[in-house]
Amino acid sequence: MSHEAILYGRIIGATRQPGADYFALHALNRAVLNRFPWDDDWPWLVRGMFALPAGHPQGTFRRQVIHFGASIKDAPENRDIWDEWLGKFEALLTQLYWWSAVVHLSTDFEPDRVFEWRPTDAAMAGLYAELPRPIGDWVRSVRTSE
Secondary structure, X not given: OOEEEEEEEEEEEOOOOEOEOOOHHHHHHHHHHHHOOOOOOOOOOXXXXXXXXXXXXXXOXXXXXXXXXXXXXXXXXXXXXXXXXXXXHHHHHOOOOEEEEEEEEEOOOOXXXXXXXXXXXXXXXXXXXOOOOOOOOXXXXXXXXX
């Protein structure tokens, strides 16, 4: 018998300050995801899990909502897989320009969890530098549905 985990969420892409190329960071995020691998070792984090909205104005009024989801094989004997998956997800976050990220994780073996990432003030300042920097520092929180 096999077990399944469902995960889904969103990353809110950052914008530039008014007067600059407002949507420039969205294009950088799109380029990162377009280069993201289509194959990976389990627990998978692959390009096919992500969807990007249409540009302004049809799919992006102001903020870019990068959404993702997957049904993944779960392993009752290896609960560390979710720490590994979260590490892969955080490695992706270090390449993107974003304001917040959320992952919902539902497994057969643990209560449902919601993970949330918020950039630090210093990381946010890097978004608005003359040469913007991806977010590399954040606070991660988790809550359960127990």
